[in-house]
Amino acid sequence: MAERAPLPRAVRIGAPVVVALVMLGLWQAVVTAWALPPWLVPSPRAVLDTLVADRALLWSSLVVTVTIALAAFALAIVAGVVIALAFAQSRWIEASFFPYAILLQVTPIVAIAPLIIIWVRDTRVALVLCAAVVALFPVIANTTLGLRSVDPGLRDLFRLARATRWQTLWRLKVPSALPYFFGGLRIASGLALIGAVVAEFVAGTGGQGAGLAYQILMAGIQLNVPRLFAALLLIAAAGVALFVIVDAISRIALAQWHESELDPTMR
Amino acid sequence: MDHLAGARHRRTALSTDIAPDAARAPIVVARDVAKTYASGTHALAPVSLAIRPGEFVTLLGPSGCGKTTLLHLIAGLDAPTQGTLRWWGEGAPPHAGDAQRIGYVFQSPTLLPWARVRANVRLPLALANVERARADAAVDAALARVGLDAFARAFPRELSGGMRMRVSIARALVTRPHLLLLDEPFGALDEFSRHRLDDELAAWWRSEALTVVFVTHSIAEAVYLSTRILVMAARPGRIIADVPVGARYPRGNAFRASLAFAEQCVALSDLVAQASQADG
Numbered sequence: 001m002a003e004r005a006p007l008p009r010a011v012r013i014g015a016p017v018v019v020a021l022v023m024l025g026l027w028q029a030v031v032t033a034w035a036l037p038p039w040l041v042p043s044p045r046a047v048l049d050t051l052v053a054d055r056a057l058l059w060s061s062l063v064v065t066v067t068i069a070l071a072a073f074a075l076a077i078v079a080g081v082v083i084a085l086a087f088a089q090s091r092w093i094e095a096s097f098f099p100y101a102i103l104l105q106v107t108p109i110v111a112i113a114p115l116i117i118i119w120v121r122d123t124r125v126a127l128v129l130c131a132a133v134v135a136l137f138p139v140i141a142n143t144t145l146g147l148r149s150v151d152p153g154l155r156d157l158f159r160l161a162r163a164t165r166w167q168t169l170w171r172l173k174v175p176s177a178l179p180y181f182f183g184g185l186r187i188a189s190g191l192a193l194i195g196a197v198v199a200e201f202v203a204g205t206g207g208q209g210a211g212l213a214y215q216i217l218m219a220g221i222q223l224n225v226p227r228l229f230a231a232l233l234l235i236a237a238a239g240v241a242l243f244v245i246v247d248a249i250s251r252i253a254l255a256q257w258h259e260s261e262l263d264p265t266m267r
Numbered sequence: 268m269d270h271l272a273g274a275r276h277r278r279t280a281l282s283t284d285i286a287p288d289a290a291r292a293p294i295v296v297a298r299d300v301a302k303t304y305a306s307g308t309h310a311l312a313p314v315s316l317a318i319r320p321g322e323f324v325t326l327l328g329p330s331g332c333g334k335t336t337l338l339h340l341i342a343g344l345d346a347p348t349q350g351t352l353r354w355w356g357e358g359a360p361p362h363a364g365d366a367q368r369i370g371y372v373f374q375s376p377t378l379l380p381w382a383r384v385r386a387n388v389r390l391p392l393a394l395a396n397v398e399r400a401r402a403d404a405a406v407d408a409a410l411a412r413v414g415l416d417a418f419a420r421a422f423p424r425e426l427s428g429g430m431r432m433r434v435s436i437a438r439a440l441v442t443r444p445h446l447l448l449l450d451e452p453f454g455a456l457d458e459f460s461r462h463r464l465d466d467e468l469a470a471w472w473r474s475e476a477l478t479v480v481f482v483t484h485s486i487a488e489a490v491y492l493s494t495r496i497l498v499m500a501a502r503p504g505r506i507i508a509d510v511p512v513g514a515r516y517p518r519g520n521a522f523r524a525s526l527a528f529a530e531q532c533v534a535l536s537d538l539v540a541q542a543s544q545a546d547g
Contacts, residue, residue: 153377156344160371161394162362171394175381 042226047233050226058215058227062234065196065211068124069242072131073192077185079132080139087140088147088173089165098144105137109195113202124209127199134195138187146180147173182250189246193239292356293317294446294478295341300350302336310336312503313350318446323472323479325493327486327535329543333504334482335374338450341480342371367391370439372449376431378423378438384410385419388437395442409441412471429460436468440475447472450482465492466519473516486539490531491518498535500542507542510535 024044030036031043038046051058083101087094113130120126150172158168200213212231219228299313311333318324318341326334339345340352343360354360354369361368378387386393388409392402410416413433423431432452439447449468453461469492472479483489489496490512498508512531514522522528 151377153373153375154379156373157371157377157390158394160342160344160369161367161391163394167394171390172379175379178381 039223039225042229046226047229051230051233054227054230058212058230058234061210061212061215061231062238064209065193065200065213065235066238066242068127068131068200068211069193069196069238071128072135072195073189073242075128075132076135076139076188076192080136080184080188081143081181083140084143084147084177085169087144088169094144101137101140104133105141109134109198110202113199117199117203123203123205127196127203127205127211130199130202131192131195134198135188135192138184138191139181140184142180142184142187143177146177149180150176179254182246182254185246185250186243189242190239193235193242197235291320293319294355295480296353297337297340297347298351300337300340300347300352302333302340302345303348309503311340311347312505314504314506315350316497316506318478318480320445320478321476323469323481323492323494325481325483325489325496326499327483327489327496327539328499328504329484329501329539331504332499332501334484334499335450336504337499338448338480338482342369342448344371367395367442368445370442370444370447372432372435372439372447372452374451374454376423376428376435378431378434380423382422383419384415384421384423384426384434387423387434388441390438391442405441405443406437409437412440412475413437413467427460429456429464432456432464436471440471443475444477446478446480448480451484453488454483454485461488466517468492469516469518486532486535487523487528490528490535491523496535498538498542500539508538510538 028043028045031041036043042050083097087098109130112133116129116133117123117126120129154172154176155168158172163171196211197213200211201217204217205211205214212235215231216228219225219231295316295318297314297316299315300311301309301313302311303309314333314337316324326337328334336345340347343352343354351358379390382390385406388406389402392405397405406419407416410419413436415430415433415437418426418430418434423434426434435452453464456464465488468479468481471477481489481492493512496508496510496512497506498510499505500507510531514525514527
């Protein structure tokens with residue numbers, strides 16, 4: 001099979017934009033042509049209008065949800081790295097606890113969320129915990145894999161130089177693990193947001209601290225479908241933004257020196 | 268073994284006549300060492316050898332003959348399942364540190380991809396907590412020795428395969444080892460780079476008064492470089508012959524083109540062929 005040449009940047013950015021514009025145009029045309037009521041399918045125009053009209057309400061909800069997602073993401077990073085480092089220190093610890101990390105991954109958050117919400121008095125904290133549980137596994141799994149993926153030759157070199165456990169960890173294992181760690185973060189960033197939204201749904205917290213999930217819930221009940229779409233759009237945009245930021249940070253951190261970010265022809 | 272103790276810290280500069288002095292105490296002695304891996308593979312049948320100061324000993328043999336296993340045992344990277352090893356008369360390899368006395372060069376350059384050439388070469392000294400200024404001076408000297416002073420700030424990925432191997436050798440030389448172990452270091456290089464590095468390795472061996480144990484499956488490379496060749500055979504890995512190479516150094520292309528060189532290569536080739544026929 002022939003090697004596919006990479007597309008120019010203008011195409012890679014322009015093509016999806018064109019697709020979006022065509023889809024929106026079609027959508028608008030269908031809604032107008034069949035005169036669909038906004039409580040069934042709102043036109044893109046109606047969604048945009050709602051986004052502007054309800055901006056105060058939607059913005060404060062967005063801030064609530066994103067704050068919870070970011071706090072959960074940070075918590076997942078810290079906890080995930082600490083757990084992965086513990087796993088890397090001892091095969092025994094890893095063998096004993098890794099199955100429970102998997103348990104964390106396979107148990108649906110909607111099933112755990114009510115428990116956490118009952119046990120934790122502060123709803124905000126409960127929501128952060130729920131979202132962190134969702135985002136935790138990829139950080140643990142990837143960082144653990146990375147800490148173990150050390151070049152055997154380099155490990156021998158460190159042994160030959162009688163490197164201490166700490167030196168081997170800090171000078172060899174941690175740098176080797178970085179690309180895997182950042183790979184885990186890319187996955188976890190999206191999961192943190194999903195976890196935050198799901199937990200809000202379960203908690204159903206309204207009023208002052210209402211997040212976007214609550215707005216979606218209420219808009220659904222009130223058949224305010226344009227607002228539902230607007231909230232959905234904001235969640236998606238927040239997810240993409242979070243991913244892009246994490247991706248940029250990982251590129252900056254790795255680009256200068258790490259193989260994974262290299263031109264493959266150099267190897 | 269008392270007489271060995273006195274020789275432990277002596278570092279003898281080699282005279283122009285570099286024939287090893289048989290009277291001097293060996294650096295490494297292996298007595299009936301064997302290695303069976305946990306999987307049950309008999310990597311090495313009982314093998315005995317002595318490496319004397321100033322020697323350039325090559326372990327020559329086909330794949331799977333236990334060359335690398337034996338080199339790991341000599342480095343102290345692995346323990347034999349049977350038999351004993353002594354280093355400078357002692358039962359354990361010398362402590363690493365500022366004056367790490369055993370240098371090891373791997374099959375691939377095994378450099379830290381995220382560190383510049385300078386930091387890669389400094390690594391053994393950094394691990395030994397050598398004071399920075401002193402370490403830097405040693406790094407500069409080692410880089411100059413391998414001809415890479417101009418590339419101290421480069422990353423490994425920016426270098427050719429031969430240059431990366433030079434960095435790897437500089438890293439092994441930076442602790443000023445007495446014993447340098449090399450595991451098929453130039454096997455992945457093109458022939459031009461390989462010949463050049465062979466010549467330079469021979470030059471470093473002489474100028475640094477090193478003792479070298481070199482692993483290769485190239486008969487020509489073994490004859491060209493060594494003062495002595497230990498021919499190995501597979502299944503189980505063992506030493507089948509101990510062949511001295513008498514030619515004087517420096518050896519150049521004239522030696523490669525000589526009848527003596529060709530005859531020695533043919534003789535070794537026959538030895539290896541016989542051994543591999545015998546085990547079917």
